[in-house]
Amino acid sequence: MHEALARSNFDRDVAHLTSRFLESRNWTVNELQFPILDVTFLGSHPLRMRLSCDNWDELPPNEQILNVDGSPWVGPPTSPSIFNMPHSSRRNAFICTPGFRGYHTHSSHTSDHWANYRGKDGNNLPGLLDQLSRAWRKIKGV
Amino acid sequence: MSDHDHNDGGHHHTEPVAVAVITPSGTFPNDDDYRRSYDGEHVEKVLKAAAVHLHLTNTDDWVAYVDNRPIDPAKTFAENDLCGIVEIEWHKHEGGGGA
Numbered sequence: 001m002h003e004a005l006a007r008s009n010f011d012r013d014v015a016h017l018t019s020r021f022l023e024s025r026n027w028t029v030n031e032l033q034f035p036i037l038d039v040t041f042l043g044s045h046p047l048r049m050r051l052s053c054d055n056w057d058e059l060p061p062n063e064q065i066l067n068v069d070g071s072p073w074v075g076p077p078t079s080p081s082i083f084n085m086p087h088s089s090r091r092n093a094f095i096c097t098p099g100f101r102g103y104h105t106h107s108s109h110t111s112d113h114w115a116n117y118r119g120k121d122g123n124n125l126p127g128l129l130d131q132l133s134r135a136w137r138k139i140k141g142v
Numbered sequence: 143m144s145d146h147d148h149n150d151g152g153h154h155h156t157e158p159v160a161v162a163v164i165t166p167s168g169t170f171p172n173d174d175d176y177r178r179s180y181d182g183e184h185v186e187k188v189l190k191a192a193a194v195h196l197h198l199t200n201t202d203d204w205v206a207y208v209d210n211r212p213i214d215p216a217k218t219f220a221e222n223d224l225c226g227i228v229e230i231e232w233h234k235h236e237g238g239g240g241a
Contacts, residue, residue, distance in 0.1 A: 016166055018173050024164045024231055082239035097237035121200045122234025126166035130233035137210065138236070 001058040007034045009056050013125040021126065025133060037061070037125055040068055041133045045140040047073065047083075049132060053125065060114045061125065062101040065093045078139045082132070097135070099128045157181045159219050160227045163192035166234075170195050181225055186215035189232060207231040 014032055022029065030048065031038035038050040046068045051061035065073040065083060073093050077084045085093040087102055094102025096109075098117050103109050117123050122130070160176035162169055170192035171177045179188055185206065193201055206213050208230055213222040 016168055018169070020162075020169055020173050021164055021166075024229055078239070080239040082236070084239060096239040099237070121198045122166060122204060124166055127234055130166050130231075131236040134205075134207075134233070135236040135239075142210070 001055045003054075006054060006056050006058070010034045010037075010053050010125070013056075016124070016126045025130070027129075027133065037129075039129055041136055043137065043142050045136070045142055047136055049129060051125065051129075056125070057118055060099055060101045060104055060118075061128065063095050065095065078136075080135075080139075082135045082139070095132065097131070099123055099131070157220075157225060159183075159225060161188050161219075161230065162228070163189060163230045163232050165192065165196060165198070165232045167198060168196045176227065179219065181220040182218050184216065184218050185213060185222060185224075185230070189215050189230070192232065201232075201234075203235045204232055205235045 011034070014037060017029060017032070026042045028040050028042060029038070030040060035053040035056070036050065037053060038048065040046055040048045048066040048068055048070070050064040050066055053061045067073055073083070075085050075093060082095060082097045083093065084096040087094040088107040089105065090102070094100070094106065096103050096106065098104070098112060104112065104114050157180065159179045159181055161179045162171070162176050177188065189201070189206065193199070206215050208222070208224060208228060213224065213230070219225065219228065
């Protein structure tokens with residue numbers, strides 16, 4: 001995918017990260033420069049998601065689950081196991097739900113292609129993070 | 143605050159409600175304003191208007207929350223214990239996990 005197109009798709013999506021949107025979700029943006037989107041879900045159990053959006057949206061974002069200080073999140077895996085580890089090939093923590101590269105490249109899910117989800121309403125970059133944020137808050141009871 | 147026709151199937155409308163629907167694809171009615179609704183109006187009517195405004199065509203599996211609490215769009219604002227200024231988070235339901 002041409003970088004200019006990926007950048008255009010990225011810019012289109014992150015334009016929805018307005019102050020009103022971020023306030024409603026209780027998120028803060030740590031870094032926002034193509035191809036990186038780095039957001040913290042604030043609250044009593046904060047969590048940071050760093051997405052590398054190279055080739056967006058031909059490929060899903062490559063996710064890193066981080067603690068607030070930027071150190072790697074080391075689990076334990078949640079139940080349900082959306083925030084999971086270790087990945088079958090890259091061995092680190094990954095997001096085990098459609099829309100994230102860790103899921104679609106995991107040996108258990110390689111037949112569930114990103115093409116099944118790409119471009120659908122709610123699966124843009126803020127939408128994918130919305131799903132994660134909601135899952136995290138449900139799991140943590142906040 | 144933008145106004146609209148609040149005749150909703152014969153329900154009684156008493157108190158106005160200022161509503162914003164905040165989605166990952168934009169905010170309804172816009173990023174700076176609220177839409178005037180009434181506490182007897184069904185939430186789904188506002189969500190449908192938001193979907194049209196934001197060009198959303200497939201929201202069957204979307205969920206609505208207010209202040210981190212899930213609400214039932216099939217019920218009225220009053221039945222959802224919503225009044226005054228209401229900001230609805232509306233987004234796709236989170237997927238499951240399991241590798």
